[in-house]
Amino acid sequence: NFMLTQPHSVSESPGKTVTISCTGSSGSIAGNYVQWHQQRPGSAPTTVIYEDNQRPAGVPDRFSGSIDSSSNSAFLTISGLKTEDEADYYCQSYDSTNLGVFGGGTKLTVL
């Protein structure tokens, strides 16, 4: 079964840059688009990156996505961290049969 692995938690200071990884267990992560979703406590998720590196309208350009085929990983980078960025972040993609898969989520603490 295809799995996406994320670090359980990351922390960084306001104004700094943080990068969250999402590593595919098999195949090529570049073969299917990766989305990133933000979930603040008590709220529904919202999508901050789609199709590897595209930002929905209203998402600040401090958020960016990338793919590294050599490590079979996707990355979410948030620059100029703000306290409001503190949330859980989930990567999501598709397996070889085009069924969806989520990563386990990463808790971002901005301290």
Next chain:
Amino acid sequence: QVQLVQSGAEVKKPGSSVKVSCKASGGTFSSYTITWVRQAPGQGLEWMGRIIPLLGIADYAQKFQGRVTITADKSTSTTYLELNSLRSADTAVFYCARGGQFPFDSWGQGTLITVSS
């Protein structure tokens, strides 16, 4: 702007079934998808399945095959998730999300299903 409005919280007995609805408003029932996602308390997101409402074609995560059914009513722009043989481990918030302009471009507010005797 499409808005997804889900049905309210429910408490169910073990072994029973639940049917959660997700109504799209502010848009048309075009050739987009609706995906259902489960989130157990304190846990991560879990992809359950999706449907193309216009075609009525659904597919499901292997974990939920045989226990979940996703359907759509084009006349009311509503999609349904039915989960059978409920157990306490199914206690969770269930979200619907639309794949339109891009995957997951709109999310419902979530529906809490509590399974308890």
